[in-house]
Amino acid sequence: MKSEISALERFYAVIPAGGVGSRLWPLSRASAPKFLHDLTGSGQTLLQDTWDRLQPISAGRTMVVTGNVHAHAVEQQLPELDDANIILEPSPRDSTAAIALAAAVLMRREPEVIIGSFAADHVILDTDQFLATVKEAVSVAASGKIVTIGLRPTEPSVGFGYIQKGDPLDYPNACEVLKFVEKPNIKLARQYVESGDYFWNAGMFIAPAKLLLEVLQRTEPELHAAIDKIAQAWDTPSREAVLKANWPKLKRIAIDYSIAEPAAEQGLVAVVPAEFEWHDVGDFASIAELQSQGRKGNLAVLGSARVLSDSSSGILISDTDRLVALIGLEDVIVVDTPDALLITTKEHAQKVKSLVDVLKQSGHSELL
Amino acid sequence: MKSEISALERFYAVIPAGGVGSRLWPLSRASAPKFLHDLTGSGQTLLQDTWDRLQPISAGRTMVVTGNVHAHAVEQQLPELDDANIILEPSPRDSTAAIALAAAVLMRREPEVIIGSFAADHVILDTDQFLATVKEAVSVAASGKIVTIGLRPTEPSVGFGYIQKGDPLDYPNACEVLKFVEKPNIKLARQYVESGDYFWNAGMFIAPAKLLLEVLQRTEPELHAAIDKIAQAWDTPSREAVLKANWPKLKRIAIDYSIAEPAAEQGLVAVVPAEFEWHDVGDFASIAELQSQGRKGNLAVLGSARVLSDSSSGILISDTDRLVALIGLEDVIVVDTPDALLITTKEHAQKVKSLVDVLKQSGHSELL
Numbered sequence: 001m002k003s004e005i006s007a008l009e010r011f012y013a014v015i016p017a018g019g020v021g022s023r024l025w026p027l028s029r030a031s032a033p034k035f036l037h038d039l040t041g042s043g044q045t046l047l048q049d050t051w052d053r054l055q056p057i058s059a060g061r062t063m064v065v066t067g068n069v070h071a072h073a074v075e076q077q078l079p080e081l082d083d084a085n086i087i088l089e090p091s092p093r094d095s096t097a098a099i100a101l102a103a104a105v106l107m108r109r110e111p112e113v114i115i116g117s118f119a120a121d122h123v124i125l126d127t128d129q130f131l132a133t134v135k136e137a138v139s140v141a142a143s144g145k146i147v148t149i150g151l152r153p154t155e156p157s158v159g160f161g162y163i164q165k166g167d168p169l170d171y172p173n174a175c176e177v178l179k180f181v182e183k184p185n186i187k188l189a190r191q192y193v194e195s196g197d198y199f200w201n202a203g204m205f206i207a208p209a210k211l212l213l214e215v216l217q218r219t220e221p222e223l224h225a226a227i228d229k230i231a232q233a234w235d236t237p238s239r240e241a242v243l244k245a246n247w248p249k250l251k252r253i254a255i256d257y258s259i260a261e262p263a264a265e266q267g268l269v270a271v272v273p274a275e276f277e278w279h280d281v282g283d284f285a286s287i288a289e290l291q292s293q294g295r296k297g298n299l300a301v302l303g304s305a306r307v308l309s310d311s312s313s314g315i316l317i318s319d320t321d322r323l324v325a326l327i328g329l330e331d332v333i334v335v336d337t338p339d340a341l342l343i344t345t346k347e348h349a350q351k352v353k354s355l356v357d358v359l360k361q362s363g364h365s366e367l368l
Numbered sequence: 369m370k371s372e373i374s375a376l377e378r379f380y381a382v383i384p385a386g387g388v389g390s391r392l393w394p395l396s397r398a399s400a401p402k403f404l405h406d407l408t409g410s411g412q413t414l415l416q417d418t419w420d421r422l423q424p425i426s427a428g429r430t431m432v433v434t435g436n437v438h439a440h441a442v443e444q445q446l447p448e449l450d451d452a453n454i455i456l457e458p459s460p461r462d463s464t465a466a467i468a469l470a471a472a473v474l475m476r477r478e479p480e481v482i483i484g485s486f487a488a489d490h491v492i493l494d495t496d497q498f499l500a501t502v503k504e505a506v507s508v509a510a511s512g513k514i515v516t517i518g519l520r521p522t523e524p525s526v527g528f529g530y531i532q533k534g535d536p537l538d539y540p541n542a543c544e545v546l547k548f549v550e551k552p553n554i555k556l557a558r559q560y561v562e563s564g565d566y567f568w569n570a571g572m573f574i575a576p577a578k579l580l581l582e583v584l585q586r587t588e589p590e591l592h593a594a595i596d597k598i599a600q601a602w603d604t605p606s607r608e609a610v611l612k613a614n615w616p617k618l619k620r621i622a623i624d625y626s627i628a629e630p631a632a633e634q635g636l637v638a639v640v641p642a643e644f645e646w647h648d649v650g651d652f653a654s655i656a657e658l659q660s661q662g663r664k665g666n667l668a669v670l671g672s673a674r675v676l677s678d679s680s681s682g683i684l685i686s687d688t689d690r691l692v693a694l695i696g697l698e699d700v701i702v703v704d705t706p707d708a709l710l711i712t713t714k715e716h717a718q719k720v721k722s723l724v725d726v727l728k729q730s731g732h733s734e735l736l
């Protein structure tokens with residue numbers, strides 16, 4: 001086992017910044033997705049928060065993978081991001097393509113690199129605990145494992161995949177992973193949570209780039225070959241040509257299926273339990289929850305709106321300077337943007353996605 | 369008793385168009401009050417509806433009394449309104465000043481004129497019945513009475529003053545008026561409604577201008593003298609000077625106190641019961657009620673908004689071209705204007721007024 005210091009020196013953070021976040025429409029749009037917004041009231045966007053959180057262990061060693069269309073916004077929000085550390089995807093090709101290309105590019109630069117992938121749109125409030133968890137994960141990864149960070153379930157959610165832990169490893173908190181399981185039904189979810197053997201899978205993976213790519217080579221040889229071809233050309237003048245020729249054909253597959261699950265079957269995956277508070281702010285109800293932090297009956301306000309509220313609770317997110325007056329509304333969700341207004345309640349927050357589907361079908365693409 | 373025909377030939381309609389309608393903020397503003405909006409979905413504003421309703425009996429004989437600031441809007445909305453038939457008030461001085469000045473100006477032109485005063489912001493759905501009622505009122509007025517139109521109470525409302533009827537007169541429906549009573553408490557309101565002897569007072573008065581002014585001369589001689597002075601100058605080059613000198617000093621008093629109640633005590637007032645449906649659309653709940661017309665669980669939409677609604681009921685009034693998406697809201701009231709957004713429920717519609725008071729106090733005069 002290599003020492004923690006030398007393992008940490010090999011560490012490179014990768015931030016996949018993608019995903020529109022349909023359930024956050026009309027705030028989150030194709031042109032301005034979730035991670036480009038301040039959804040916590042921190043004064044920074046989720047992407048900036050993610051970047052800052054990683055800096056203590058990845059200063060100068062953080063790569064962002066995002067869509068071509070977001071290049072300008074990402075560069076503006078992250079002035080410290082070096083050109084060499086941004087991968088611009090010509091089009092979305094799911095998480096395997098994004099993370100494997102980052103791994104392959106970095107491995108060509110540093111064969112022993114250990115990458116850690118952290119989505120740009122998660123909310124983590126305790127940075128110290130987060131970093132402690134990641135450091136342990138990096139140590140475990142250095143021993144030749146793909147390490148995931150497991151979230152302790154706070155409820156039998158059917159919105160997450162789960163990670164079943166096995167025997168403890170020779171680290172403070174790490175365990176083997178027996179398997180990854182898909183989003184369960186509520187009955188299974190309850191069993192998982194009661195057993196104490198399951199974590200939520202938030203898709204945070206820390207592993208030697210080499211190991212990730214070896215697994216991918218076995219499970220998806222064609223995809224691996226294409227990624228490898230692009231990575232080989234990446235730091236050369238032929239990058240654009242090779243990217244253009246190969247990217248559109250890449251198989252769309254989530255890293256859970258292409259790497260995590262098959263690797264777990266081979267006993268290659270470990271889990272470090274997260275000792276930090278984590279939120280995916282997947283819908284407006286969870287943003288409201290995060291803002292209220294237990295304070296019942298309050299109205300949380302994000303954005304620059306002037307607000308007049310008479311006995312209303314819930315959340316107002318405003319992207320305009322209009323005055324918003326609310327009277328007698330309970331658990332309301334109001335999202336006020338220049339061209340679209342959403343009003344619903346916490347209870348119905350999940351239905352925003354189907355509304356966006358209706359918008360797509362009815363040809364309101366200018367609002368998506 | 370003069371014949372109905374000759375009485376009708378003496379008739380002149382007066383439309384006092386004033387009153388901001390605080391409970392309809394942010395749609396109704398000081399600069400664009402209630403009567404300048406389409407609140408029924410008729411495709412016309414309340415003022416235009418009022419004008420059209422009266423035309424069969426007052427074509428070319430309709431006078432509008434409104435604030436100086438609304439001159440342009442009123443002229444735009446009523447292209448048939450002759451300059452000689454508009455009275456522009458330098459500032460609001462309550463209903464006596466408005467109606468008495470119209471009466472005095474018209475009486476100088478036609479000494480035998482019978483005026484009928486009909487607020488610009490009422491909703492009356494059955495024009496034929498309305499006209500039949502007004503015609504009877506005009507006949508009664510020609511016999512030397514101040515005639516009010518009494519609304520049959522549909523509930524024991526505490527929001528209206530009441531009219532107590534006396535003996536029937538020698539007309540199909542008209543009765544004497546014993547007295548006008550102020551807005552009652554709920555117990556009194558129930559007694560009034562159960563007795564069958566009371567009508568709601570909606571402030572519709574039909575009377576010979578001469579009689580109205582004689583009563584005013586007795587009850588408010590100073591006010592009468594000032595009004596008379598203005599009326600004398602009205603159709604002369606000195607109108608502006610005399611108006612400027614006298615208007616600001618006019619006593620603010622409602623016509624109910626200055627004319628209707630004292631006249632009733634003298635046995636000068638009659639009532640004709642209204643056989644038509646009447647709404648005062650005083651708040652958004654009553655607009656929603658009017659729009660839904662018994663259809664429960666529907667969302668009514670007024671204005672040009674593009675709307676996406678998933679199982680929501682209530683009313684959306686839009687003054688913008690934004691997309692408005694509503695999910696799972698019951699009896700909601702949404703009023704979307706370029707600089708202010710109101711969201712509440714039917715239950716809380718009355719509270720809009722106090723919110724406007726808060727706006728006044730907090731110096732948001734640009735939004736009032």
